[in-house]
Amino acid sequence: MSLLPNAAVLLGKELRTEFRSRELLTTTIVFILIVIVLFSFTFDPTSDESRRFAPGLLWLAFLFASSLMLQPCFLREQHNDTLSALRLSVSDPFAIFLAKLTANTLFLLLTELLLLPIFATMYNVPVLSVLHWLVLVFFLASLGISIAGTALSAISAQARMRELLLPLLMLPLLTPILVASTEVTKALFDRAPYVQWKGIGFLAVFDVVFLTALWLFGEYLLEE
Amino acid sequence: MAKNILAAALVFLLLAAAAYASFFIAPTDAKQGLIYRILFLHVSSAWTGLTAFLIGFVGNLLYVWKRQPRWDWLGVSAVEVGLAFTTVVLVTGPIWAHPVWGIWWTWDARLTSTFVMWLLYVSYLLLRTLVEEPDRRALFSALFGIFAFLDVPLVFGSIRWWRTQHPQPIVMGGADSGMDPVMFRVLMFAWLAMLALMTLLLRQRYRLEAMRSELESMRHELEAA
Numbered sequence: 423m424s425l426l427p428n429a430a431v432l433l434g435k436e437l438r439t440e441f442r443s444r445e446l447l448t449t450t451i452v453f454i455l456i457v458i459v460l461f462s463f464t465f466d467p468t469s470d471e472s473r474r475f476a477p478g479l480l481w482l483a484f485l486f487a488s489s490l491m492l493q494p495c496f497l498r499e500q501h502n503d504t505l506s507a508l509r510l511s512v513s514d515p516f517a518i519f520l521a522k523l524t525a526n527t528l529f530l531l532l533t534e535l536l537l538l539p540i541f542a543t544m545y546n547v548p549v550l551s552v553l554h555w556l557v558l559v560f561f562l563a564s565l566g567i568s569i570a571g572t573a574l575s576a577i578s579a580q581a582r583m584r585e586l587l588l589p590l591l592m593l594p595l596l597t598p599i600l601v602a603s604t605e606v607t608k609a610l611f612d613r614a615p616y617v618q619w620k621g622i623g624f625l626a627v628f629d630v631v632f633l634t635a636l637w638l639f640g641e642y643l644l645e646e
Numbered sequence: 647m648a649k650n651i652l653a654a655a656l657v658f659l660l661l662a663a664a665a666y667a668s669f670f671i672a673p674t675d676a677k678q679g680l681i682y683r684i685l686f687l688h689v690s691s692a693w694t695g696l697t698a699f700l701i702g703f704v705g706n707l708l709y710v711w712k713r714q715p716r717w718d719w720l721g722v723s724a725v726e727v728g729l730a731f732t733t734v735v736l737v738t739g740p741i742w743a744h745p746v747w748g749i750w751w752t753w754d755a756r757l758t759s760t761f762v763m764w765l766l767y768v769s770y771l772l773l774r775t776l777v778e779e780p781d782r783r784a785l786f787s788a789l790f791g792i793f794a795f796l797d798v799p800l801v802f803g804s805i806r807w808w809r810t811q812h813p814q815p816i817v818m819g820g821a822d823s824g825m826d827p828v829m830f831r832v833l834m835f836a837w838l839a840m841l842a843l844m845t846l847l848l849r850q851r852y853r854l855e856a857m858r859s860e861l862e863s864m865r866h867e868l869e870a871a
Contacts, residue, residue, distance in 0.1 A: 573793065577786045581776040590772060591790060594765040595797050598804040605808045620807065628800055635796055639789055642710055 425520070428512045432521030439498075440529065450491045450533050457483040458541060472545040477607035480541060481600050485567065488530055489589040492571040495522055496579035505644065515641040519572060523636075526568035527561075534560045552610040555617055559610070562625035563603040569632045570595050576643040598628055650850075657842045664690075664832075664839035672832040684742045690836040691734040692760070694844050698728030699767070699795060701848070706791035709784060715859055718784035721791055722774065723851035725767050727844055732764050755806040762801045766794040780862060 440446055461479045465471055499505040508518050538556070542549040549556060571592055578588040606621035668686035675682035702724030709717035739757060740750040751757065770791055777783040825833075 570793070574790070577773070577790060580782060580786070581773065582778070583776055587773065587776055590769050594762055594769060595793060597762050598797070598800040601804040601808055624804060624807070631796060631800065632793070635793060639710065639792060642785060642789060645785065 424512075425514050425517050428514070428517035429520040429524070432508070432512070432517060433524050436521055436525035437528070440525070446491055446494065447529060447533060450487050450529070451536060453490060454483045454487045454533065454537055455540070457486065458537075458544065462544070467545055472547055473608075473611050473613070476541075476545045476547050477611055478604045479545075480607065481563070481604045484530070484534060484563075485593065485596060485600055486589070487533070488526075488564075488567045488571055489592045491529065491533075492526060492568075492575045492592070493578075493585060493588055495526065495572055495575040497575070497584070500579060509644055515644045516637055518644065519576075519636055519640045523565075523568045523572040526572055527564045530564035530568060531560055534564065547611045549611075552615050555610055556607070558622065559603055559606050559625070562622065562629060563599050566599045566625060566628045566632065567596060569629060569636055573632075573636050573640065573643060599625065602628070653846055653849075657839075657846045660839040660842050664836040667832045667835055672829050673826055678746055681742065681745050684738055686833055686836040688735060688738040688742060689833060690840040691731045691738070693837050694840040695728045695731035695735060697841065698724045698731060698844055698848070699763075699798070702728060702791060703795040706788040706795070709788040710792070713785075715780075715784065716856070718788065719852050719855040719859065721784075721788055722771075723848050723855055725770055725791065726851055727847045729764065729767050729771070730847070731840070731844065732760060732767070735760055736764060755802065759798075759802045759805045762805075763798050766797065770794060780859065 458479070461483070465475055467475075496505065499508065509515060512518060535557070538549060541547075571588075574591045574595070575588055578584045578591060581587050602621045602624045606618045606625070609616050609618040609621070664686065668683050672683065672686070674680060702721050705717045705720035705724055708714075709721060739760075743752065744750050770787060773790055774783055774787045777786055
């Protein structure tokens with residue numbers, strides 16, 4: 423069983439590539455900041471209004487940002503045809519996906535956690551008391567976004583108009599994530615915060631369904 | 647050719663009979679009056695659209711497994727036909743909603759999820775136009791079709807749980823649901839007629855795709871020569 427060791431090596435490579443330049447993280451963070459500021463013009467961000475709109479806004483911003491962030495995931499393997507090398511280096515192609523989706527989950531999670539204090543300050547939502555639950559929601563949703571997004575970026579990398587195609591494929595597919603994570607976040611931002619287990623369970627189910635699909639069909643996405 | 651005309655005539659007769667039954671045989675609804683009769687078109691199209699997407703899903707799975715072009719043809723034909731029926735649903739829905747609910751559109755579970763499903767399959771067709779190489783196009787669209795089909799129940803579930811005022815389904819719904827037995831039989835007959843129409847369209851579209859694929863490979867041979 424060389425899947426996990428292989429994936430770990432590839433994950434190291436993904437993380438090194440990113441942390442050498444930090445291009446993805448910085449651009450994504452700035453993009454989300456812009457979206458957050460622009461959204462504030464569409465409604466009155468007083469504290470009651472914020473409670474109602476902020477969760478949806480937050481997740482829309484994350485979703486749009488992730489559809490940009492996942493673009494280079496397979497695209498950058500094309501410049502020097504490193505994807506063939508990757509394929510030759512592992513016995514199970516699922517290791518490539520596993521590494522890439524773990525890296526993407528980590529990047530998304532990091533972005534979300536860095537932006538959370540800024541968001542909480544600007545939109546007057548209390549987050550400290552429910553932080554650990556928020557982290558759980560962030561993790562489950564980012565995992566779901568990364569699983570589906572990594573698979574779809576392998577598709578879009580090989581198409582024309584790929585920059586437009588990825589959001590087109592990704593956003594409708596991720597509707598369940600947007601709905602569920604928004605609702606769970608809304609419950610956590612409530613005046614009397616509570617944990618919506620139904621939503622957390624739903625996110626977990628989404629992750630399991632798409633991870634299984636990727637495990638079954640992922641290798642075909644990497645065919646020459 | 648004669649067989650095609652005969653099949654088309656048969657489907658036409660079935661549709662005409664279904665239309666007659668929905669207008670004259672089914673009793674008028676106690677609360678909604680005449681307008682409810684659009685149900686026979688709306689609901690039967692919805693079920694037929696879902697049936698077509700199910701056929702498309704099977705085609706996609708078989709393509710990934712067998713790699714024979716005919717499964718790709720079946721996949722794209724079924725999705726296109728399913729989209730046509732779903733478009734009928736999305737158009738007749740507001741026409742029905744306006745007199746009954748007083749609004750053209752409400753962000754109710756089934757409306758919204760049908761719309762999201764429609765968008766997913768439109769993306770499927772767009773994806774096909776953006777990948778040049780035929781084998782790759784077939785494989786990628788089959789895989790996306792599989793993901794999309796798996797996503798549909800999740801979309802329905804998420805929107806139904808959180809984003810709706812929960813109108814109970816009438817057929818196979820809770821304890822209080824159910825419809826007049828004559829209405830139910832007319833609805834089933836309308837669905838049968840729609841399924842016949844779907845089969846006809848699917849066959850034609852499949853042939854078109856087969857010819858298109860042949861033309862494409864001939865063109866490639868010519869360019870190579």
